[in-house]
Amino acid sequence: MNDGGRDAHVACFDTPVLRVQDVGPHVRRITFGGPELERFGVPEPALDLRVKLLLPTSSSPVPGIGETGVALPHDWYQQWLLRPEPGRGAIRSYTVRGFRRGTDGFELDVDFVVREAGGPGSTWARSAVPGSRALIIGPTSEAAAGALAHTRCGITWTPGPANDVLLAGDETAVPAITAMLETLPARFTGNAFLEVPDAGDVQQFPGHPGIRTHWLIRNSSGVGHGQLLLAAVKNSVTEQERGPEYAWIAGEASVVTGMRRYLVRDRGMDRNNVTFRGYWSAGKSGSGVNGIPDKPRPGLNYSGSDE
Ligand SMILES: Cc1cc2nc3c(=O)[nH]c(=O)nc-3n(C[C@H](O)[C@H](O)[C@H](O)COP(=O)(O)OP(=O)(O)OC[C@H]3O[C@@H](n4cnc5c(N)ncnc54)[C@H](O)[C@@H]3O)c2cc1C
Known part of the structure; x- marks a missing residue:
């Protein structure tokens, strides 16, 4: 499925926040929307389908990794890592808690654990309001179609x-x-x-x-x-x-x-x-097991993680 270095399985979707709801003292449900979700792929059932969120940080109000809504290059993550740290934002993994067609288009729910002294994921979720932006990196509708959908979508x-x-x-x-x-x-x-x-x-x-x-x-x-x-x-x-x-x-x-x-x-x-x-x-x-120790180590130039 490789087309000229692009990976038809994964795209970056520009998804404004539609709604924010606290479902518990430590969990905030954020509902994303926007026309680009038309191309977002969800196998049926979605089970533990994960996505990555490209989040703003204090030094990077609206990060980007290129064109949104279209297939990403195979090496998008390596390319993102090569970007200078102030400005590239942070990447964290989350689970798709819900995906449905609403009255005004598709909606995607993510439940964020929020903490007092959190990193970029928790901090962004705590301050998110309708209209806030984060980019979602996840499967395309092509990836979600067919027998291999679950494997290709990271379930x-x-x-x-x-x-x-x-x-x-x-x-x-x-x-x-x-x-x-x-x-x-x-x-x-x-x-x-x-x-x-x-x-x-x-x-x-x-x-x-x-x-x-x-x-x-x-x-x-x-x-x-x-x-x-x-x-x-x-x-x-x-x-x-x-x-x-x-x-x-x-x-x-x-x-x-x-x-x-x-x-x-x-x-x-x-x-x-x-x-x-x-x-x-x-x-x-950082999400997963490859994060970096909170205490900075000299020479280590990495503020995100990928799992
Ligand atoms: C496949 C996958 C799916 C995931 N799905 C979800 C999901 O749906 N909802 C969700 O909230 N998280 C989910 N996570 C976990 C989430 O990615 C991590 O908790 C991530 O570290 C949060 O990023 P942060 O920027 O808030 O904190 P970071 O910058 O990554 O970490 C800052 C500090 O907070 C600590 N920390 C991180 N998470 C927690 C926590 N939960 N409790 C206490 N301390 C913590 C770290 O150890 C570190 O000391 C998922 C992770 C993976 C790999």
């Missing part, structure tokens, strides 16, 4: 023939897990564990008929990030004669690694049946 839910499943994640994985629970086929059974900061962050959503949702409230528990999640996963698996057939886990990198280690090493799950994604790393800026 990681791959249960194969499994029926009994485990989903676990912290607040950054709540958008992906709730989106999946709303759309997964009824054949699935199992448990979903969601660790959130406060009781107010528990969301009402339709859920899944066969997968039980368990909300774990961290701040009132007195234990550190991810500890409730790890304990709940261990308890649920220990109670079962056999572990789950498939597990999908995401959140803070070291917590995710701990859960995966338990499932694979201690419980003997086949590593191929455990999808795990570090969505962020404590003490490092």
Whole structure:
């Protein structure tokens, strides 16, 4: 699908903010719109579909990576990295929480975790108002069409023939897990564990008929990030004669690694049946596991991350 160095799978969409809604003390739902979303591609179902957001920073009011709404070159990310830091903005990964045709065109929801002392993603979301701009880098409608859509669009839910499943994640994985629970086929059974900061962050959503949702409230528990999640996963698996057939886990990198280690090493799950994604790393800026340490290191000229 390579056309003259362009990658028909991915484009950058100029998407003004339509609405902002706080769905909990730490989660802000931002609805993006604009005519360019006509070309945005969403496989059916979208599951944990991820996008990247190119966000303004204090030194870069409206960054860009070239023409919007058309396929990006294959090496768009390398090209972006070569840009001088003041001015190029920041890239962070997020999940498509909702996508629909509204009365005035397509709308795309992203649920941002917002924090007091956040990086560019959280800071932008906290100040976003209708009309604010961020660029969304995501699949084109061509990428979302056809048998390979899920792989091409960056969806990681791959249960194969499994029926009994485990989903676990912290607040950054709540958008992906709730989106999946709303759309997964009824054949699935199992448990979903969601660790959130406060009781107010528990969301009402339709859920899944066969997968039980368990909300774990961290701040009132007195234990550190991810500890409730790890304990709940261990308890649920220990109670079962056999572990789950498939597990999908995401959140803070070291917590995710701990859960995966338990499932694979201690419980003997086949590593191929455990999808795990570090969505962020404590003490490092940038999405995923490749962020840079918050304390600047001499010679390191990189303020974004890509996962
Ligand atoms: C595939 C994928 C999908 C994702 N989907 C979502 C999503 O839908 N919603 C969402 O909110 N996040 C999501 N994330 C996680 C998000 O990209 C990271 O949390 C990212 O670090 C936020 O960027 P930032 O600019 O706010 O903070 P950064 O500049 O990246 O980090 C600044 C500091 O904040 C810390 N930090 C980062 N995130 C958190 C957090 N959640 N809690 C506490 N400290 C944190 C870092 O360790 C660092 O010390 C996803 C990540 C991936 C890889």
